[in-house]
Amino acid sequence: MKNCLFSIFVLFSSIAAMAQSGGNGVYKFLDLPASARSASLGGSLITVRDGDVNLVKDNPAVLDSTVHNAAALTYINYISDVNFGYVTHARHFEDVGTFSAGMQYINYGTFTRADERGIKNGEFSAGEYAFDVSYGYQPDSLFSFGGTFKAIYSNFSSDNSFGLAFDLGAQYLSKNKLFSAGLVIDNLGYQIKPYVKGNRDNLPVNFQLAGSYKLPKAPIRFTLTASRLETWDLTYNQPQSEKAYLLPNGGTVSQNNEDGAFSFDNFMRHMNIAAEIMPSDNFHLRIGFNYLRKQELSPQDTRSGLAGFSFGTGFQIKRFRLSYGIAGYHLAGFSHHITIATNFSEFKSKG
Numbered sequence: 001m002k003n004c005l006f007s008i009f010v011l012f013s014s015i016a017a018m019a020q021s022g023g024n025g026v027y028k029f030l031d032l033p034a035s036a037r038s039a040s041l042g043g044s045l046i047t048v049r050d051g052d053v054n055l056v057k058d059n060p061a062v063l064d065s066t067v068h069n070a071a072a073l074t075y076i077n078y079i080s081d082v083n084f085g086y087v088t089h090a091r092h093f094e095d096v097g098t099f100s101a102g103m104q105y106i107n108y109g110t111f112t113r114a115d116e117r118g119i120k121n122g123e124f125s126a127g128e129y130a131f132d133v134s135y136g137y138q139p140d141s142l143f144s145f146g147g148t149f150k151a152i153y154s155n156f157s158s159d160n161s162f163g164l165a166f167d168l169g170a171q172y173l174s175k176n177k178l179f180s181a182g183l184v185i186d187n188l189g190y191q192i193k194p195y196v197k198g199n200r201d202n203l204p205v206n207f208q209l210a211g212s213y214k215l216p217k218a219p220i221r222f223t224l225t226a227s228r229l230e231t232w233d234l235t236y237n238q239p240q241s242e243k244a245y246l247l248p249n250g251g252t253v254s255q256n257n258e259d260g261a262f263s264f265d266n267f268m269r270h271m272n273i274a275a276e277i278m279p280s281d282n283f284h285l286r287i288g289f290n291y292l293r294k295q296e297l298s299p300q301d302t303r304s305g306l307a308g309f310s311f312g313t314g315f316q317i318k319r320f321r322l323s324y325g326i327a328g329y330h331l332a333g334f335s336h337h338i339t340i341a342t343n344f345s346e347f348k349s350k351g
Contacts, residue, residue, distance in 0.1 A: 026201040027152050027163060029106040029128050030187050033327075034058075034086035035074050036337035040312020040325030041274035042288030046182030047212040047223055049144060049171055053090050054323075054339055056100050056134050059169035059184050060146030063100055063136025068092035072341035079333060081109040088132075097137040104130040113157070124157040134167075144171045150189070159196075165189030165203055178216055184208045205230055219279050225272040227292075234269040234292060269295060284314040286325070297329050312337070319346045 033039040035054035046059040051066035054074065067090040076084040088102030108126040115121060129152070136146035148167035154160060169184040186206040194200045210225035228234060274288035287310070294308025312325035325337040 025204050026161065026191055026195075027128065027130070027154060027165075027187070028204055029084070029104070030130060030150075030152070030165070031204050031206065032076075032078075032084060032106070033325075033337070034104055035072065036312055036323035036325035036339040037286065037314060038325075039076075039327050039335070039337040040286040040288060040310050040323075041223065041276065042225070042272040042290045042310055043293075043327075044184075044208065044210075044225060044227070044272070045223065045274070046169065046184045046208055046225065047171065047180045047210045048182075048221075049173060049180070052341070053088055053100065054341060056088055056090065056136075056146075056148075057086060057102065057104070057132075059171060059182050060100075060134040060136055060148045060167055061144040061169040061171040061182070061184075063090060063092075063098035063134060063146050064138050064144060065092045065098065067098065067100070068343075069345040070341065070343045072339060074337065074339040076338075077336045078106075079329065079335060083107045083109075097135055100132075100134045100136075102132045102134075104132070111157075126156045128152070128154040130165075142173055142175070144173075145169070150187075152189075154195075156195070160193070161191060161195045162193040163189055163191040163203065176216075178214045179211070181211045182208070183210075219277060221276045221278065223274045223276070225274070226270045227272060228270055233266060235266055265295070268292075282316040286310075286312040286314070293329065306334075319343070 033043050034057035037052065037054055038045050038058055044058045045055055048055060049062045049064065049066075051070070052062070053067040053070035054072045055062045056067070069091065071089040072087070074086045078084045084106045086102060086104045088100055090098060090100035092098040106128050110123050110125050113121045113124050130150050132148050132150045134146060134148040136144060138144040146169045150165040150167070152163045152165060154162075165187045166189060167184065167186050168188070169182065172181045174180065184207075186208070187203045188205060189203045191200045191203065206227060207229040208225060208227045209229060210223060212221055212223040214221040269292040272288060272290045274286070277285040290308050290310070297307045306328035308328060310325060310327040312323060314321065314323040316322070319342050321341045323337075323339040323341075327335045327337070329335060
């Protein structure tokens with residue numbers, strides 16, 4: 001079983017390496033962090049398997065017996081009046097594995113409908129949804145594997161689209177439980193029904209590799225995550241005649257390197273650095289730094305402020321675990337993430 005799962009994972013890794021990414025594509029909401037914990041640590045946490053069902057969205061390999069009967073609900077006050085949320089529930093079956101089901105949504109709000117002459121004609125709304133089913137399996141105490149199947153629906157007024165996607169994940173936990181690693185390929189799939197007939201777009205494939213290390217004599221865990229490894233160059237190139245270019249949204253100025261050329265700036269665009277302070281099982285402090293977000297969203301010729309940084313905390317009140325995260329995207333504002341999690345088995349045993 002272990003060899004079979006590993007072979008499947010390698011196969012899909014090869015497919016992901018050939019996938020396109022960048023500014024084009026659909027269903028970008030799938031890239032948004034689906035829990036306050038992930039958001040406060042820079043966007044994702046694929047290395048940790050500690051009974052937190054929220055992390056299934058980041059890596060389905062976290063599914064094991066410790067999340068049996070666990071459920072979580074996340075609400076995100078994203079940007080302006082855009083609202084985002086995720087709900088999930090997991091069940092474990094002996095000798096079979098662990099399953100979870102969830103729904104992710106984003107509501108962009110209500111807009112004024114107008115024709116090409118500017119004449120108003122009512123209003124319309126826009127939103128996107130993803131329904132997922134995940135499976136996790138642990139062949140031994142060191143390795144775990146998982147996969148997620150997603151059905152995606154997107155609606156913008158009279159334009160709508162439907163697609164299918166898969167996530168594949170693997171985790172490793174050392175015998176001393178101080179080091180852990182994760183490997184994930186997100187959003188391998190196909191846009192079955194495009195917005196415009198005959199014009200299909202790519203899904204936001206994301207190949208991630210990460211490692212975490214917990215200090216043996218201190219309650220601190222550091223995590224380094226490399227994202228979008230399927231594409232080396234994450235800059236936005238201008239014509240070759242221009243020596244420099246501006247990033248979208250008034251970002252920082254970067255030198256235009258030849259395609260494939262190494263630069264420290266481009267290397268760092270793949271990196272996310274995070275730390276989690278855990279003085280007790282019931283209280284956590286979190287901080288993350290996403291370099292790509294900082295470079296793309298920092299305003300030009302001004303101080304970047306907290307763009308790219310994220311912060312958060314987690315604590316437990318009786319049978320409920322609460323998490324709050326705040327992420328800086330721009331000087332104009334922050335996103336606020338709230339997650340509530342519990343385990344229904346605790347109500348049965350203690351109620």
